[in-house]
């Protein structure tokens with residue numbers, strides 16, 4: 001596609017903006033500088049601004065013509081608490097913080113689209129540009145929804161976009177159905193009776209019980225869940241005892257991990273089955289057990305018609321280079337909370353080759369500025385097509 005000239009003309013500005021955001025990463029709910037830049041650029045472009053949803057969230061609204069339809073476009077603004085190791089002119093100036101997931105790029109793309117559409121106004125209806133805080137596990141989308149996002153800004157459809165290494169920068173992936181998994185956390189605490197390591201018979205050993213629990217944990221996915229339904233259960237943390245006290249059996253063992261699924265049914269099943277195993281092992285060893293399962297993020301399941309519209313916009317921009325059967329990721333994205341309130345589609349934008357250091361959450365990661373044109377043009381095409389003047 002020949003990109004609109006105004007998008008082309010704005011590219012140097014957008015590239016500089018993206019690199020400035022990269023150099024000044026902020027963690028979830030702390031995006032004061034970033035949201036300030038977003039709000040002032042939207043305001044300068046002539047959009048109506050609302051600030052404060054989810055703390056640092058910003059919504060810019062652009063209305064044209066008498067179209068009744070309203071759509072929401074989401075960008076996330078937060079960075080991660082990790083150091084940036086790669087040397088680049090716009091390397092993070094904030095120690096221990098970095099844009100390792102490319103949200104600096106997402107913010108830039110959506111601002112680019114808002115700037116373009118505010119000048120051309122070639123659509124009829126309402127667009128809500130939603131800049132959310134705290135996507136990286138801190139609950140920004142949920143907070144915006146709880147603060148009344150969809151009461152203030154009702155949407156007939158919502159769209160999210162994420163960069164994806166492994167696709168070229170002029171490539172996109174738009175796929176109906178499951179794209180991201182639910183992301184829940186669980187903890188199991190085995191409470192025994194601590195004793196001398198030489199006299200285990202005088203106590204109740206929670207460490208041996210933990211071993212049985214951990215070896216049986218993978219039977220949930222292997223034996224309990226329908227083999228045609230994807231699911232992940234991982235133990236990611238074990239805390240017990242002290243390496244300086246190798247003759248002491250501790251009182252308790254705390255185990256924690258994550259559970260992922262693409263349907264409510266499997267999500268419920270994982271919650272039940274982890275608990276059943278933990279309680280069963282506790283009975284076997286005559287010890288007590290505590291269990292928590294915390295529902296964090298629902299799965300992102302792309303709605304059929306919203307996905308069709310997103311795919312059409314992607315085809316307008318990328319031609320034949322649109323992947324329509326992109327495999328779901330077992331990662332999560334709290335865009336899911338927006339998609340619970342309106343039919344939603346979540347799309348992937350290529351970020352170039354997936355080589356060492358070029359994968360999400362790596363200390364050398366960087367959003368690829370070559371993808372800015374494609375990303376801005378996608379948002380523009382989506383709005384102009386869905387809200388046709």
Ligand SMILES: [Zn+2]
Nearest residue numbers: 101136360361
């Ligand atoms: Zn991330």
Ligand SMILES: [Zn+2]
Nearest residue numbers: 101102103162
């Ligand atoms: Zn991300």
